[in-house]
Amino acid sequence: MSDLRELYQTTILDHYKKPRNFGPLPGAERHAEGHNPLCGDRVTVHVRLEGDVVADVRFEGSGCAISTASASMMTEAVKGRTRADAERLFERFHHLITDPDGTAQGDDLGKLEVFSGVREYPTRIKCATLVWHALHSALGDAKEVSTE
Amino acid sequence: MSAARTSPPARLDVKRIREDFPILERTVHGRPLVYLDNAATSQKPRAVIEAEARYYAEENANIHRGVHWLSEKATASYEAAREKVRAFLNAASVHEIVFVRGATEAVNLVASSFGKNHVRSGDEILVTGLEHHSNLVPWQMLCAETGARLVAAPIDDSGDVPLEEIVSRISERTKLVAVAHVSNALGTVLPVREIVDTAHARGVPVLIDGAQAVPHRAVDVRALGCDFYVFSGHKVYGPTGVGILYGREALLDAMPPWQGGGDMIASVTLEKSTWNVLPYKFEAGTPNIAGGIGLGAALDYVSAIGLDRIEAHEAALLEIGTGLLRSVAGVRLVGTAPEKAGVLSFLLDGVHAHDVGTILDQEGIAIRTGHHCAQPVMDRFGIPATARASLGVYNTAEELEALAQGIRRVAEVFA
Incomplete structure (x- = not known):
């Protein structure tokens, strides 16, 4: 256990049961x-x-x-950051959960550090990064950005 | 008056059967492996592993073309495996047994070859809502190519497809009915005999996707009367990368070749070629020889146990498993059709299937989570995924108890 x-x-588990910043965002221009x-x-x-x-x-x-x-905690982590800063955070987060030798400390990741356990479960890495990839699309000028 | 004659078939000696499967001795995360992902692929008995190894160690050569001793040995072993498949399905002739890569390739072969000859714009192909993507996507591709329409008979709330939903959709435009024998996602057994009878009464041929049936019950293609029957070797305790297309000889004979290459030709000039006889017309290139031989060994293995006994064993386990899962608070079974094979698809209240799978894995219990390559089935029930335990010949009631206990642990983690 x-x-x-x-x-x-x-x-x-707390963020799963009570996701923060969940729902539509009136006035949002990027999706x-x-x-x-x-x-x-x-x-x-x-x-x-x-x-x-x-x-x-x-x-x-x-x-x-x-x-x-991951989605819930991402919203809390990036709010108030610049686009570039949010992207850098994604990079560090990605490194934390994929780092094969487990040396990434994630000191500067704050609460997001709780995801370090994911690196022991390779099949679950995509689960943790899914929302970050979506954020990346929304922040960039990539054409994947949907208008829904 | 002997007692033996009147008693039901002797029960399986599961303990002995388990000894035939080396992988079942493994531990996973420090726990004994509880393998309940048989609908994805089955484990292999020593007889299959050794048949492949023996072929490579003692007989390896290309088939159907060598004059040398090894090539004759390899050809004889491969063709002996084909005969085993014929006998296993009770097909009329080995000409009707085509070796392919798996059930998926078999469906694609029929969609391409039969489709080319028979399907035109405005025609219809009839499937059901519980098909695996392998018996759905090839038909969608054929329809996109030809302008034909794919019609699907809907699933009811229990995961069944009532016969009348299928029958009422057979029209004069229907060129083929293609249905699963057993649903991989829910375990529903379709009344394939009745479907064939009804379709034939209207002159429509029927393809049956038997990938989930062949490992679990006796299949007699002549008794079923179907026109095509497909299955994969790896789900019936055989190797991956080999499968079977059974087709009635008259139909196969009239169909154009699918892939061109060596072995499928009678003669080739730079201008044109003529085709080899059945079944070789559909077997271009060097096949998976070891796989075919391994499949033959697998069919020998299940036949020696007896498909009727395997079916009875798994039916008993299904009943036990259904009761055990229903006793776990928060579990909802998805797929409760009256005729079911050994599949337990379920949801756990408040927990995503993916998390159920990860936590069970820590207990050494292997199940499948996700849409099981049957997204329309998930859509029908308005769910993204289920957790699925699927049974095989070597499973035991104790393993199902471990599963139920494991699900309780999942609920604890999320409490």
Whole structure:
């Protein structure tokens, strides 16, 4: 059970059961969808920028505990950051959960550090990164950005 | 008056059967492996592993073309495997047994070859709502190419497809009925005999996707009367990368070749070629020889146990498993058709199937989670995914108890 608690940390379960910033975002001008066909998870990210800063971000969709908690905690982590800063955070987060030798400390990741247990579960990495990929699409000028 | 004659078939000696499967001795995350993902692929008995190894160690050569001793040995072994498949399905002739890569390739072969000859714009192909993508996407591709229409008989709330839903959709435009024998996602058994009878009464041929049936019940293609029957070797305890297309000889004979190449020709000039006889017309290139031989060994293995006994064993386990899962708070079974094979698809209240699968895996229990390559089935029930335990010949009631206990642990983690 101790192994499982590494993955299903209390914070993760809390965000799964009570996702923050969940629902539509009126006035959002950027949207992107992430889809994991392996498990059917879908997540849509809505972003409202003020200048270059993520003024507000919310998400919708359904998914597993890891993907839902990741989405919830991503919204909290990137709100108020510049686009470039949010992208850098994604890079560090990605490194934390894919780092094969497990040396990434994630000191600068704050609460997101609870996802470090994911690296022991290669099949679940996509669950944790799904929403971040959607955020990346929404922040960039990529054509995947949907208008829904 | 002997007691033996009147008693039901002797029960399986599961303990002995388990000893035939080396992988079942493994531990996973420090726990004994509980393998309940048989609908995805089955484990292999030593007889199959050794048949492949023996072929490579003692007989390896290309088939159908060598004059040398090894080539004759390899050809004889491969063709002996074809005869085993023929006998297993009770087909009339080995000309009707085409080796392919798997059930998926078999359906694609029929869609391409039969489709080319018979399907035109405005025609219809009839499937059901519970098909695996492998018996759906090839028909969608054929329809897109020809302008034909794909018609699907709907699933009811129990996961069944009532016969009348199928029958009422057979029209004068229907060129083929293509249905699963057993649903991989829900375990529903379709009344294929009745479907064939009804379709034939209207002159419509029938393809049956038997990937989930062949490992679990005796199949007699002549008794069924079907026109095509397809299955994969790896789900019936055989190797991956080999499968079977059975087709009635008259139909196969009239169909154009599918892939061109060596072995499928009678003669070739730079201008044109003539085709080999059945079944070789559909077997271009060097096939999976070891796989075919391994499949023959697998069919020998299940035949020696007896398909009727396997079916009875799995039916008993299904009943036990259904009761055990229903006793777990928060579990909802998806797929409760009256005729079911050994599949337990379920949801756990408040927990995504993916999380159920990960936590069970930590207990050494292997199940499948997701849409099971049957997204329309998931859409029908308005769910993205289920967790699925699927049974095989070596499973035990104790393993199903471990599953139920494991699901309780999942609920605890999420409590």
